[in-house]
Amino acid sequence: MKFQASTKVQIPRGTDDIMPGEVEKWQWIEQKAREICGLYDYHEIRTPVFEHTELFHRGVGEATDIVEKEMYSFTDRGNRSISLRPEGTAGVVRSFVEKKMFAQPQPTKWYYMGPMFRYENPQAGRRRQFHQFGVEAFGSVDPLLDAEVIALGMQYFKSLGLKDVRVEINTLGDAESRQQYREKLITYFEGYMDELSAEAKSRLYKNPLRILDSKDARTKEIAAGAPLLRDHLNETSRNHFDTVIRTLDLLGIPYVINPRLVRGLDYYTHTAFEYTVDISGAQAGSIGGGGRYNGLVEQFGGPEMPGVGFGIGLERVILALTEQQVKLPLAQGLDCYLITLGEEAKLVGMKVLQSMREAGLRVDRDYMDRKMKAQFKTADRLQATYVAILGEEELKRNQINVKRLATGEQETISLDQLISHIQQQR
Incomplete structure (x- = not known):
């Protein structure tokens, strides 16, 4: 595309220039993230902002909104399908497998920070280029590690001066529990086939759990009466979740059990959670979330290796800080x-x-x-x-x-x- 000399070139929709006077806030919240990760012995990893599209199809899930509707994908000059990363975990797991980090003593504890890209309707705290801070911990099935990850995020918010941050938490069970529950869901939703949205119908046999997260009004009504996963957990899954909850109680971390919480990614098993805070104009008040993903390393060609992590939206964090009128200790003025x-x-x-x-x-x-x-x-x-x-x-x-x-x-x-x-x- 050629532009005439007089053509006004504007920033792409859904992106922002972070200007001097504002960027100092970003530097401060990023530095706080690094400080907190250091306390928990998490180390920084930096992965490419684009990957082979297959990585996200395999890792995030083909029946997710991200893969179906929101990815920025293109064919490069080598005729390869490339996508800008829509989230951080898939690239980090790919690196973990490719660099054979599974052969090292475990656990491996990493954190990342940087821009992500999703083609969605821009709104407050939800941009087409957005920024995430996330952590990933590999190598342990211990539910105490789930609790540590949740606690790390909460300590980060506390260090920023944010108040009233809550955790919504659920369990998605292990593979055995998920399979039994999947069959129950399919049977249930088949009884409402004529009333489901087209999107829900397309997901029914791919990943029926995603229907529980539907935004369609009638589908949400139907989903409200669906069987609950917690009623179909095996003993292993139930014990894992109970230990996470008991640990959060011990640590004094406020939480609400939300049996409908499934998160928007296919790779979660066992613990799934979201951090929420009241933010005007931001959907659902969610400022981050994560969970356990015990089968993802294997999907990328590695050995059986569990993992757990979270991603926090930094635009949402800035919104929350502004909403709560938190005064940041930023360096001002010249000497x-x-x-x-x-x-x-x-x-x-x-x-x-x-x-x-x-x-x-x-x-x-x-x-x-x-x-x-x-x-x-x-x-x-x-x-x-x-x-x-x-x-x-x-x-x-x-x-x-x-x-x-x-x-x-x-x-x-x-x-x-x-x-x-x-x-x-x-």
């Missing part, structure tokens, strides 16, 4: 704004500026040849603590004038003492 008078002072000022930066001070200067009064206004706008004024006369005496903007207090000090003077007053 010093440098004003120079005269050509020689202007040149030497660059060396002074660089020395201050190398000492870890946040500093800036004028590059627009503004008058001194205008430069003071700029320093005030940039919330500078100090203004340092270097003129030709001061330069000859190896001195500099320093003014504290908040008080108006001004003094002349040795140029060599400028850095230590500001550092002592920080």
